[in-house]
Amino acid sequence: MIVSVASGKGGTGKTTVAVSLAISAAPIALVDSDVEEPNANILLRADHSTSRKASLPFPVIDMKKCDFCEKCSDFCAYNGIVVLKGLKVFAVPEICKSCGGCKIVCPQDAISEEPRDIGYIKFGERLGIQIVEGELNIGESSSTPLVRMLPDYFPSGRDVIVDCPPGAAHPTVESLRAADFVLLVTEPTPFGIHDLEEALVITDELNKKVGLVVNRADIGTSDIENLAIERNIPILMRIPFSTDIAEHYSRGHSPAEFSEYWREQFALLWQKIEEQVR
Amino acid sequence: MKQIVIISGKGGTGKTTVISALARLVPDKVLVDADVDAANLEIVTSPELESSEIYTEGEIAVISDDKCIRCDICRQNCRFDSIIVGDDGSYSVDEHGCEGCRVCKLVCPADAVEMQVMESGFVKKSKTPYGMLFHGELSAGRDNSGKMVTYLRELGVEEAQKNNFDWVLIDGAPGIGCQVIASLTGVDGAIVVSEPTLSAIHDLKRVVELASHFHIKIGVVINKSDINLSLTREIHRWADENKMPLLEQIPLDKRIVNAMAERKSPVEIGDDALTKLYENIWNNFIETYFSHH
Ligand code: SF4
Ligand code: SF4
Ligand code: SF4
Ligand code: SF4
Numbered sequence A: 001m002i003v004s005v006a007s008g009k010g011g012t013g014k015t016t017v018a019v020s021l022a023i024s025a026a027p028i029a030l031v032d033s034d035v036e037e038p039n040a041n042i043l044l045r046a047d048h049s050t051s052r053k054a055s056l057p058f059p060v061i062d063m064k065k066c067d068f069c070e071k072c073s074d075f076c077a078y079n080g081i082v083v084l085k086g087l088k089v090f091a092v093p094e095i096c097k098s099c100g101g102c103k104i105v106c107p108q109d110a111i112s113e114e115p116r117d118i119g120y121i122k123f124g125e126r127l128g129i130q131i132v133e134g135e136l137n138i139g140e141s142s143s144t145p146l147v148r149m150l151p152d153y154f155p156s157g158r159d160v161i162v163d164c165p166p167g168a169a170h171p172t173v174e175s176l177r178a179a180d181f182v183l184l185v186t187e188p189t190p191f192g193i194h195d196l197e198e199a200l201v202i203t204d205e206l207n208k209k210v211g212l213v214v215n216r217a218d219i220g221t222s223d224i225e226n227l228a229i230e231r232n233i234p235i236l237m238r239i240p241f242s243t244d245i246a247e248h249y250s251r252g253h254s255p256a257e258f259s260e261y262w263r264e265q266f267a268l269l270w271q272k273i274e275e276q277v278r
Numbered sequence B: 001m002k003q004i005v006i007i008s009g010k011g012g013t014g015k016t017t018v019i020s021a022l023a024r025l026v027p028d029k030v031l032v033d034a035d036v037d038a039a040n041l042e043i044v045t046s047p048e049l050e051s052s053e054i055y056t057e058g059e060i061a062v063i064s065d066d067k068c069i070r071c072d073i074c075r076q077n078c079r080f081d082s083i084i085v086g087d088d089g090s091y092s093v094d095e096h097g098c099e100g101c102r103v104c105k106l107v108c109p110a111d112a113v114e115m116q117v118m119e120s121g122f123v124k125k126s127k128t129p130y131g132m133l134f135h136g137e138l139s140a141g142r143d144n145s146g147k148m149v150t151y152l153r154e155l156g157v158e159e160a161q162k163n164n165f166d167w168v169l170i171d172g173a174p175g176i177g178c179q180v181i182a183s184l185t186g187v188d189g190a191i192v193v194s195e196p197t198l199s200a201i202h203d204l205k206r207v208v209e210l211a212s213h214f215h216i217k218i219g220v221v222i223n224k225s226d227i228n229l230s231l232t233r234e235i236h237r238w239a240d241e242n243k244m245p246l247l248e249q250i251p252l253d254k255r256i257v258n259a260m261a262e263r264k265s266p267v268e269i270g271d272d273a274l275t276k277l278y279e280n281i282w283n284n285f286i287e288t289y290f291s292h293h
Helices: A014-025 A040-044 A071-075 A101-105 A144-153 A170-176 A190-205 A223-231 A243-250 A260-277 B015-025 B073-077 B103-107 B146-162 B178-184 B198-212 B229-241 B254-261 B272-289
Strands: A002-006 A028-032 A048-061 A081-084 A088-091 A111-126 A129-136 A160-163 A181-186 A210-215 A235-239 B002-007 B029-033 B048-063 B083-085 B091-093 B113-128 B131-138 B167-171 B189-194 B217-223 B246-250
Touching: A002 A014, A002 A170, A014 A028, A014 A040, A014 A160, A014 A181, A014 A260, A028 A040, A040 A111, A040 A129, A040 B198, A048 A088, A048 A144, A071 A081, A071 A101, A101 A111, A101 B103, A111 A144, A129 A144, A144 A170, A170 A190, A181 A190, A181 A260, A190 A210, A190 A223, A210 A223, A210 A260, A235 A260, B002 B015, B002 B146, B002 B178, B015 B029, B015 B167, B015 B189, B015 B217, B015 B254, B015 B272, B029 B146, B048 B091, B048 B103, B048 B146, B073 B083, B073 B103, B103 B113, B113 B146, B131 B146, B146 B167, B146 B178, B178 B198, B189 B198, B189 B272, B198 B217, B198 B229, B217 B229, B217 B272, B229 B246, B246 B272
Parallel strands: A002 A160, A002 A181, A028 A129, A028 A160, A181 A210, A210 A235, B002 B167, B002 B189, B029 B131, B029 B167, B189 B217, B217 B246
Antiparallel strands: A048 A111, A081 A088, A111 A129, B048 B113, B083 B091, B113 B131
16 A cells, blocks of 8 residues: 655655654555655654665767758757757756656767766665665756656555655655545645645646545634545544643654654554555 | 845754744835745735736646657656556656656657646745745645746845845745845845754754855744753854854743734834834844845
8 A cells, every 4th residue: 555645835744754654554654755855754763774866867968970951959949958059058957857858869970978966866774664865956946857766666465555745746646546545634724624625636637546634733714624525535633732742853753753652643644545455 | 226035944943933023013015925935924024915916937738639649768768757548549748747847858860849838836926024035835746936036036135226225135935045046146144043952053054055155144033942042052153153143032932822813023022122022123133234235
């Protein structure tokens, strides 16, 4: 079973929920696909036993073959390759999306590809949780390619919890694709509701089963409860606003690690998810 | 005229709280919401929509089933795994995955692929009690849009120049991706809102490293400063070492959380001492970097 933990809005406690759930459901795998700001392992604290570079194919031009016909730059949909007539031809790392089109289009066969690093995929284990973590290099503009690589590294023979990127844009879609169930973590504020509705657009389109975790459930409005009833989405857990949880979180401890009570609550949450999927 | 962006790296540290306060405190400015994936500034500024335009960006491929001979060449060449083969063997394009690279059109032997311009959201101009607001709305599932952010900022700058305003305040996106890069490129200053948690500090360092590539003047705000005093000191020390002023520390306060839930800014709670904290953020930032102003 693959469970993706997402939230329309950042900072709702998505990572805290994902890690706590993993602790209570272990042995399990936890995949951090919030590659711009991977935080799951700050809460899990596994040593990275291995890591590998993630790379994309990047065009390299053999100037001995090139005749400056400009077919490559005419083709590229992103202006990712520059032809300086008579001087040189080069692809721009921040812009090129590694689509491979210029290589196909070049009549002189002057373009080949070399791997260009965009980040890392790191592996580790602690508390019976195998963690797979993507980390995007600073300066890379798109996280989608790295997010797309992660399912290849899902450990086999274990259930998987995916900690998704915040928001409802393309990297989130990619993080939800493989999921059997999507757990949406939200908070009862106008922001939480606004962004939750965006996330639901995607889960509807992808035809995913969803459930809600309402964090800081005792603040703000009851609109979220109404929304859940209206849309027929089960609220699987409510977490109160707690300075205790906030303090532990600040030091990198998730509730399921420091408290027996929360460990049980998250075990219960896992059971409910299993029932929903069945 | 100067452009100031409010960013945080990690979501949920209180960036929107800070900008909601600054929107009320800073005179003569234009507001820009550059977090187009989760546009939240409109929630706390009671905007009245003045105009809205459909925003198109990029293209997607569309396969004509009439012409397609089901040769599979497009699927083999699409690096974004976005060609879908249906149960009936028909070929189509996954519109969420397609990056509009045109490779399928290039390789298709049957001329069955057309490129179509994509509507990826709206760009809106609204009047608020605190000045004009330029905000976008990215359709769910579209690629994070650096270009929409750049466009919104251009509109904001134009409006500020027209009115001879001093400031454009930009609400930045979380993370370090293209929206953030587009929020940072060419701005004059960045106020970074963090909190004393290991996660937020990790993200703070990553976003400041990104910002330093752009030689931006940076000031730091520590929100919820009392949830972990030793980490608050660590952020303070780190800011000192990197020659960034600590603009203010704001303790965790349930009144702030409740105010935001009611679409109000903390400066509307009516606690002068609290309002002063938010005034300090701005005044300290201006005095450090823009005092000749
Ligand atoms: S298409 Fe090939 S030959 Fe033509 S300019 Fe590009 S690299 Fe050179
Ligand atoms: S690989 Fe694609 S995106 Fe990169 S330069 Fe070539 S055509 Fe442009
Ligand atoms: S345009 Fe590019 S990304 Fe889109 S379907 Fe065709 S090959 Fe794939
Ligand atoms: S390459 Fe063209 S003809 Fe072949 S499957 Fe794709 S769309 Fe159909």
